Amino acid sequence: MSTPHPVTTVDLAETPLRDLNRTLHQARQGSFRVLNPRGAHAVACGIDADIAVEVHGSVGYYCAGMHQKGSVYVDGNASTGLAENIMSGTVRISGSATMSAGATGHGGLVVIEGNAGARCGISLKGADIVVGGNVGHMSAFMAQAGNLVVLGDAGADLGDSVYEANLYVRGEVVSLGADATEKDMRAEHVRTVAGLLDAAGMEADPVDFKRYGSARNLYNFHIDDIDAEVARRAG
Amino acid sequence: MSGPGDSWRLRESYTFDRHVIAEIHRAANTGVYRIRGWGAKRKMPILDDLVFLGASMSRYPLEGYRESCGTDLVIGEERAARPLRIDIPITIAGMSFGSLSAQAKEALGRGASAMGTSTTSGDGGMLPEEREHSSKLVYQYLPSRYGQNPDDLRRGDAIEVVVGQGAKPGGGGILLGQKVSERVAGMRTLPSGIDQRSACRHPDWTGPDDLQIKIHELREIVDWQVPIFVKIGAARPFYDTALAVKAGADAVVVDGLQGGTAATQDVFIEHVGIPTIAAIPEATRALQDLDVHRGSVKLIASGGIRSGADVAKALALGADAVSIGTAALIALGDNDPAYDDEYRKLGSAAGFWDDLQDGTDPAGIATQDPRLTARLDPVIGGRRLANYLQVLTMETQTIARACGKSHVSNLEPEDLAALTVEAAAMAQVPVAGTDWIPGARRKR
Numbered sequence: 072m073s074t075p076h077p078v079t080t081v082d083l084a085e086t087p088l089r090d091l092n093r094t095l096h097q098a099r100q101g102s103f104r105v106l107n108p109r110g111a112h113a114v115a116c117g118i119d120a121d122i123a124v125e126v127h128g129s130v131g132y133y134c135a136g137m138h139q140k141g142s143v144y145v146d147g148n149a150s151t152g153l154a155e156n157i158m159s160g161t162v163r164i165s166g167s168a169t170m171s172a173g174a175t176g177h178g179g180l181v182v183i184e185g186n187a188g189a190r191c192g193i194s195l196k197g198a199d200i201v202v203g204g205n206v207g208h209m210s211a212f213m214a215q216a217g218n219l220v221v222l223g224d225a226g227a228d229l230g231d232s233v234y235e236a237n238l239y240v241r242g243e244v245v246s247l248g249a250d251a252t253e254k255d256m257r258a259e260h261v262r263t264v265a266g267l268l269d270a271a272g273m274e275a276d277p278v279d280f281k282r283y284g285s286a287r288n289l290y291n292f293h294i295d296d297i298d299a300e301v302a303r304r305a306g
Numbered sequence: 307m308s309g310p311g312d313s314w315r316l317r318e319s320y321t322f323d324r325h326v327i328a329e330i331h332r333a334a335n336t337g338v339y340r341i342r343g344w345g346a347k348r349k350m351p352i353l354d355d356l357v358f359l360g361a362s363m364s365r366y367p368l369e370g371y372r373e374s375c376g377t378d379l380v381i382g383e384e385r386a387a388r389p390l391r392i393d394i395p396i397t398i399a400g401m402s403f404g405s406l407s408a409q410a411k412e413a414l415g416r417g418a419s420a421m422g423t424s425t426t427s428g429d430g431g432m433l434p435e436e437r438e439h440s441s442k443l444v445y446q447y448l449p450s451r452y453g454q455n456p457d458d459l460r461r462g463d464a465i466e467v468v469v470g471q472g473a474k475p476g477g478g479g480i481l482l483g484q485k486v487s488e489r490v491a492g493m494r495t496l497p498s499g500i501d502q503r504s505a506c507r508h509p510d511w512t513g514p515d516d517l518q519i520k521i522h523e524l525r526e527i528v529d530w531q532v533p534i535f536v537k538i539g540a541a542r543p544f545y546d547t548a549l550a551v552k553a554g555a556d557a558v559v560v561d562g563l564q565g566g567t568a569a570t571q572d573v574f575i576e577h578v579g580i581p582t583i584a585a586i587p588e589a590t591r592a593l594q595d596l597d598v599h600r601g602s603v604k605l606i607a608s609g610g611i612r613s614g615a616d617v618a619k620a621l622a623l624g625a626d627a628v629s630i631g632t633a634a635l636i637a638l639g640d641n642d643p644a645y646d647d648e649y650r651k652l653g654s655a656a657g658f659w660d661d662l663q664d665g666t667d668p669a670g671i672a673t674q675d676p677r678l679t680a681r682l683d684p685v686i687g688g689r690r691l692a693n694y695l696q697v698l699t700m701e702t703q704t705i706a707r708a709c710g711k712s713h714v715s716n717l718e719p720e721d722l723a724a725l726t727v728e729a730a731a732m733a734q735v736p737v738a739g740t741d742w743i744p745g746a747r748r749k750r
């Protein structure tokens with residue numbers, strides 16, 4: 072990461088989390104290195120500027136929550152809600168993330184080099200998520216828009232009640248959820264996956280992925296009208 | 307009721323009355339449950355079942371117009387850099403753009419602002435018109451997270467984490483395709499025209515321990531500027547309130563069984579949750595147990611609040627403020643007899659209409675049809691709402707003064723008696739003329 076600005080180091084063993092986040096919210100540019108997160112929650116959440124943050128160590132819940140514009144890199148693992156509701160920018164971790172990684176993300180890119188737990192990309196609303204390993208059960212539940220790219224396998228009930236998001240899985244899918252179905256992998260989809268792999272810096276052949284999405288059978292209530300039919304028949 | 311029952315030989319079944327028969331016919335014809343708006347219509351114990359005792363030899367009243375009787379409230383003083391200050395203890399509840407027209411949202415903002423109180427966004431995000439015309443806007447943080455973004459989060463004057471709603475504790479929102487216009491669909495990132503069913507659980511937390519971490523995250527994102535509310539449907543208000551306090555809420559919003567909705571299954575509206583009159587004392591008891599009542603955590607009660615009497619009773623039972631939904635829509639012109647012909651064309655009638663879900667509201671409030679929304683002038687609507695809020699406030703003060711209170715928050719259970727055994731048991735106040743509180747928990 073090269074930048075003309077000096078790197079500011081914040082050691083969470085000495086500095087309260089509040090001070091770290093305040094500093095990050097006030098910064099308009101620059102690079103930051105965070106040491107000793109020791110599983111703290113809400114590390115680097117609410118960033119809204121073109122800054123680069125590197126966290127050395129594992130983080131707790133909601134790291135880089137509601138992230139905008141800049142980049143956050145975690146050299147470690149993350150607990151629940153990594154980059155939840157990300158709007159733009161990039162969040163990347165070298166390890167694995169537990170539940171609800173990238174939940175409700177509206178834009179931007181989340182890269183998980185390891186595995187993601189249950190509900191990865193739940194209610195996704197336009198963000199892209201690339202997972203180097205596997206994703207857990209109920210991933211992309213009710214996902215509305217955006218892409219989930221999984222280089223490994225997907226757990227049970229992938230894409231349950233999915234709307235218009237695209238789910239690309241290279242490995243096995245344990246099972247698809249309600250209203251999810253396998254879809255054609257057309258040229259445009261191969262291009263999308265290639266682009267996302269490239270952005271994530273991951274090696275894989277895009278044609279090896281299968282695409283899943285909504286069968287659109289749950290989009291509207293099925294409403295019968297027997298009275299009208301009887302009236303019609305009676306002429 | 308007249309009709310065929312005019313004949314003295316005909317007897318309507320109590321179990322299978324005409325509503326029940328019509329519903330079975332409807333279900334058999336369509337194969338889908340009934341979805342409607344409004345709140346529970348069934349008979350249930352309500353605040354009308356309580357009366358104030360007023361002043362007497364041992365309690366001195368205040369002069370009606372001369373002596374001051376405060377109505378202001380501050381929420382979140384302990385933790386938020388910018389606590390929410392409202393001039394009256396009546397707020398406008400969260401109602402989504404999508405369920406309501408942009409004109410209606412603007413009118414709610416204008417009316418609330420004129421009276422120095424807050425309005426609330428809803429499922430579907432913050433509308434620019436609403437923000438612009440609301441001096442104090444509470445931003446809802448809902449399971450669906452439609453349109454949720456950090457910019458709007460920071461624009462809010464408070465954040466309300468919605469766990470549940472009185473009309474449907476345990477259920478998510480519904481917005482039928484007729485109302486999912488391009489603008490609504492765009493704000494929710496969904497295809498237009500679909501019957502949109504929003505999530506009933508938050509996507510990234512479950513349970514009170516997670517909620518505590520979530521609230522902390524929200525505070526960090528907004529740099530501890532604004533208060534955080536937690537809204538619950540009245541199901542187990544004692545425990546839910548205690549857990550919300552433990553999770554760090556500055557205010558708990560408890561919405562009773564009769565709370566309104568824009569679209570929910572009728573079976574849910576009528577059969578899930580407990581009435582407001584039963585929920586307030588339970589929530590209050592939890593706050594008292596934790597020693598935060600009338601202190602650092604405020605209680606906002608909603609569900610069926612219609613009059614200053616209801617406001618005063620809710621406060622006396624322990625709420626710090628109330629929130630109104632349905633009554634605010636009525637103030638804007640919902641169910642106006644002037645539109646009776648049109649309501650009848652829709653198979654309903656003024657005074658009965660509850661099909662807020664189907665997008666055909668003749669009053670232009672619960673619709674996205676431009677032909678109908680044009681009927682609602684947001685400026686006039688705002689004035690109507692402000693007038694109504696003014697009346698609620700004056701009525702509340704009238705009662706408070708009669709009970710000798712110089713601030714409406716000094717109203718207390720000791721000012722009340724119940725007219726029915728059920729109301730006495732739920733409200734935990736004595737049956738009128740006795741000192742009997744059925745199932746008494748508290749020592750008086």
Ligand SMILES: Cc1cc2nc3c(=O)[nH]c(=O)nc-3n(C[C@H](O)[C@H](O)[C@H](O)COP(=O)(O)O)c2cc1C
Pocket residue numbers: 344345399400401402405406427428429430446468470471472537561564565566567568608609610611629630631632633662672
């Ligand atoms: C048209 C309409 C839309 C509503 N939308 C929401 C919503 O988006 N989020 C929410 O928490 N509650 C919603 N509610 C419930 C209200 O916030 C409030 O809890 C309820 O209306 C209070 O009961 P009352 O209508 O009897 O005053 C809605 C209610 C109505 C009538």
